[in-house]
Amino acid sequence: MTHPALSAGSVAVITGGASGIGLAAAVAFAKLGLRICIVDIGDDRLSGAAAKIAGEAPSGRDAVMTANIDVSDLSAMSKLAADVQQRFGTCDVLMNNAGIQVPTSAIGPRDNWERLIGVNLWGVVNGCQAFAPNMIAGIKPGLIINTGSKQGITTPPGNPAYNVSKAGVKAYTEALSHELRNTDGCQITAHLLIPGFVFTGLTAGDRKEKPAAAWTPEETVTFMMQRIDAGDFYILCPDNDVPRALDERRMLWAIDDIVENRPALSRWHPDYADAFAEFVKTK
Structure with missing residues (x-):
């Protein structure tokens, strides 16, 4: 079965839609006959993406709209x-x-913090606040999918602003889901997409070829659509290196830092290395 919102004639708006997971989703939705608006930065990038989407859309370029928007x-x-x-x-x-x-650290640079949170967190809030009221008022099935990250759950060292932004997306989407299901007549559901290692422009770095461990954006979108059909709120994606069972152990260890009163981010603390390794092995 396919979610009723993912049907011919429906309208999909996808931010970050000129590449990666966003473009893969736009193409997949277009193949189903949806009309697509992709939102991104850069006219050339948007034009190239629009051509790719139009090539898969039954109605061609008439079914594709682009928006060069921050x-x-x-x-x-x-x-x-x-x-x-x-x-x-x-x-x-x-x-x-x-x-x-x-790049960020806990104490800077301030401009990078503001830019990263502006796009990754405020971008999600802005999208929902701009579109959700009319979606709810339409009294028909709909979907809101917010892209989070495993880093927003396990919060590894390295880029705290990114972790904060994605932890915020998780908390926001949970609250959104609760509000939607408690709104009379509302048929909109919210979902948190939690990708694994996906080979995109965001993750590629200097690499030109996909690492064996990574999924493609298309694999990620296929999994996403399957789990939406299954009714999942938390769409926790594996990849070719990390199965769901390992993600679950890592997430359980992270929340147990509070329960067990361990040091913050004890998974990366040398005094807990052996305990974490043993914990991961158990079911």
Whole structure:
């Protein structure tokens, strides 16, 4: 079965839609006959992505709209909602997927913190606040998919602003799901996409070829759609290196730092290395 919002004639808005997971989702939705609006930065990138999507859409280029917009700008996102309404009608599928990676530490640099949280967290909030009211008012099935990260759950050392942004997306999407299911007549469901290692522009670095451990964006979107059909809120994706069972042990250890009163991020603390290794082996 396919979720009723993922049907011919529906409207999907996808941020970060010019590449990676966002583009893969746009292509998959277009193949089902949805009309697509991709949101990203860069006219050339958007034009190339639109051509790829149009090649898979039954209605061709007429079914594809692009928007060169910074998702951290609420006024721009609100105007986009009006533009999509005028072009295609009410949004049925909203995928807040735009994300960036810039280096940060706990004490700086401030500009990188603000930019990263502006896109990764405020971009999600802005997308929902711009589109969700009309989606709810439409009184028909719909989807809101927010792209989180395992780093927002286990919060590894390395880029605290990224972890904060994705932890915020998790908390926000949980609250959104609760509010939607307690809104009379609402048929919109929210879902948190938690990718594994996916080979995209965000993760590639200097690599030109996909590492064996990584999934493709297309594999990730196929899994996402399967789990939406199954009714999952937490769409926890494995990859070719990390199965779900290992993700579960890592996440359980992280929350047990509080329960067991261990040092913060004890998984990376030398005094707990052996205990963590043993914990991971157990079921």
